[in-house]
Amino acid sequence: xxxxxxxxxxxxxxxxxxxxxxxxxxxxxxxxxxxxxxxxxxxxxxxxxxxxxxxxxxxxxxxxxxxxxxxxxxxxxxxxxxxxxxxxxxxxxxxxxxxxxxxxxxxxxxxxxxxxxxxxxxxxxxxxxxxxxxxxxxxxxxxxxxxxxxxxxxxxxxxxxxxxxxxxxxxxxxxxxxxxxxxxxxxxxxxxxxxxxxxxxxxxxxxxxxxxxxxxxxxxxxxxxxxxxxxxxx
Amino acid sequence: xxxxxxxxxxxxxxxxxxxxxxxxxxxxxxxxxxxxxxxxxxxxxxxxxxxxxxxxxxxxxxxxxxxxxxxxxxxxxxxxxxxxxxxxxxxxxxxxxxxxxxxxxxxxxxxxxxxxxxxxxxxxxxxxxxxxxxxxxxxxxxxxxxxxxxxxxxxxxxxxxxxxxxxxxxxxxxxxxxxxxxxxxxxxxxxxxxxxxxxxxxxxxxxxxxxxxxxxxxxxxxxxxxxxxxxxxxxxxxxxxxxxxxxxxxxxxxxxxxxxxxxxxxxxxxxxxxxxxxxxxxxxxxxxxxxx
Numbered sequence: 001x002x003x004x005x006x007x008x009x010x011x012x013x014x015x016x017x018x019x020x021x022x023x024x025x026x027x028x029x030x031x032x033x034x035x036x037x038x039x040x041x042x043x044x045x046x047x048x049x050x051x052x053x054x055x056x057x058x059x060x061x062x063x064x065x066x067x068x069x070x071x072x073x074x075x076x077x078x079x080x081x082x083x084x085x086x087x088x089x090x091x092x093x094x095x096x097x098x099x100x101x102x103x104x105x106x107x108x109x110x111x112x113x114x115x116x117x118x119x120x121x122x123x124x125x126x127x128x129x130x131x132x133x134x135x136x137x138x139x140x141x142x143x144x145x146x147x148x149x150x151x152x153x154x155x156x157x158x159x160x161x162x163x164x165x166x167x168x169x170x171x172x173x174x175x176x177x178x179x180x181x182x183x184x185x186x187x188x189x190x191x192x193x194x195x196x197x198x199x200x201x202x203x204x205x206x207x208x209x210x211x212x213x214x215x216x217x218x219x220x221x222x223x224x225x226x227x228x229x230x231x232x233x234x
Numbered sequence: 235x236x237x238x239x240x241x242x243x244x245x246x247x248x249x250x251x252x253x254x255x256x257x258x259x260x261x262x263x264x265x266x267x268x269x270x271x272x273x274x275x276x277x278x279x280x281x282x283x284x285x286x287x288x289x290x291x292x293x294x295x296x297x298x299x300x301x302x303x304x305x306x307x308x309x310x311x312x313x314x315x316x317x318x319x320x321x322x323x324x325x326x327x328x329x330x331x332x333x334x335x336x337x338x339x340x341x342x343x344x345x346x347x348x349x350x351x352x353x354x355x356x357x358x359x360x361x362x363x364x365x366x367x368x369x370x371x372x373x374x375x376x377x378x379x380x381x382x383x384x385x386x387x388x389x390x391x392x393x394x395x396x397x398x399x400x401x402x403x404x405x406x407x408x409x410x411x412x413x414x415x416x417x418x419x420x421x422x423x424x425x426x427x428x429x430x431x432x433x434x435x436x437x438x439x440x441x442x443x444x445x446x447x448x449x450x451x452x453x454x455x456x457x458x459x460x461x462x463x464x465x466x467x468x469x470x471x472x473x474x475x476x477x478x479x480x481x482x483x484x485x486x487x488x489x490x491x492x493x494x495x496x497x498x499x500x501x502x503x504x505x506x507x508x509x510x511x512x513x514x515x516x517x518x519x520x521x522x523x524x525x526x
Contacts, residue, residue, distance in 0.1 A: 071419040088410045
């Protein structure tokens with residue numbers, strides 16, 4: 001479904017991603033793991049048009065995404081939940097969700113994902129009139145994922161969904177991710193927390209200093225001695 | 235000085251203030267949306283006044299009839315200015331603020347120059363309008379009909395804008411863009427489109443103000459300068475980025491100006507405005523309704 005080939009991203013000459021290639025097949029949960037600064041976020045940004053890659057191509061269902069404006073990439077069915085969530089802080093939860101479905105015209109289209117959203121995250125329904133910036137970190141992450149779901153994507157990309165969230169909610173969010181996949185959506189997660197991420201993923205890539213150093217099924221990766229030592233503390 | 239005179243001047247000040255408000259709202263809308271100050275705002279006003287004037291002299295259209303045309307032309311003009319000038323100014327790699335200032339300030343000079351070239355520096359006026367010369371009396375106060383109609387149009391336009399911002403999806407998209415222009419793409423919104431429409435709307439509002447003012451002010455290439463200066467003061471007074479503050483600030487400015495004119499010689503009528511402005515800046519730098 002998504003094929004990123006030989007992606008390089010540089011910032012003022014500093015190399016963040018150096019020729020990384022990843023593939024995501026329909027219906028999978030794929031995890032891109034790596035330490036801070038490994039280039040995970042830059043890789044993701046390059047795929048959704050937020051950052052222009054220096055080299056490489058990104059094909060989404062055969063269509064080239066590099067060079068396309070980010071809002072058009074969203075319209076093609078690729079939703080991206082950035083690291084810092086980028087909610088509209090002074091707008092209500094309701095308005096943030098409504099904006100998620102801005103691209104659709106009919107009321108039915110616009111409200112279709114709401115049932116799923118409120119089943120996944122019932123507490124959002126209780127806080128509809130609250131401003132987004134008054135939510136806790138976990139709730140903000142839930143809202144960010146929900147806003148992305150409102151765009152009715154085929155592929156959902158999450159950048160460090162566990163960041164700055166208390167452990168109990170992290171589980172809840174990872175649980176939600178599997179539920180979302182079960183509805184037929186494809187998911188790509190970028191994470192530092194390898195253990196939790198591997199638990200729910202089908203396949204994983206390990207990124208080190210901008211390069212893919214390991215890839216395989218989640219089971220293979222978690223069984224790999226180097227990974228166990230470096231990331232799992234075993 | 236009798237109570238009647240005081241009320242009379244305050245009423246005139248209120249009507250003028252509503253127009254100041256309308257001009258300032260256009261400026262505040264654009265500033266709030268994208269942190270860009272349109273230094274050609276006064277020239278947009280001048281352009282609108284000329285459109286109204288030419289609609290009258292070529293097609294005998296009364297300003298009341300041509301006002302929607304003027305607003306529509308200014309809408310298109312504003313959106314175009316964003317797409318052709320401001321959009322590129324915002325891409326500057328360094329010193330973006332300065333580049334934006336020079337871009338719109340340059341546009342102001344070009345517009346003024348072109349107006350002098352094509353329209354000549356002569357003072358023009360629209361001699362006869364439907365409402366011209368008529369007054370409406372109410373409880374002993376006499377108000378000129380054109381200004382009264384202007385005040386009404388201004389309130390109506392602001393009310394419509396308010397509904398648009400607070401009640402429609404496009405309004406939400408505007409709010410979202412002003413909150414985080416980089417994030418609207420995540421929900422499939424093209425920020426350039428929102429910015430262009432924002433420029434269009436802000437310009438249409440000043441266009442409407444120009445259409446009204448053309449019926450009772452002289453029209454000449456430099457006419458925008460003094461009104462633009464008042465508009466900047468009004469926006470700062472009301473609170474940067476607050477559309478409601480700009481409108482309320484306009485009314486305050488109109489009333490203060492009228493009050494000053496009662497106690498000081500007419501040539502000093504602006505002194506009051508700037509005094510109030512300085513006081514606000516000293517004691518409440520974010521303006522009366524600012525939220526920064």
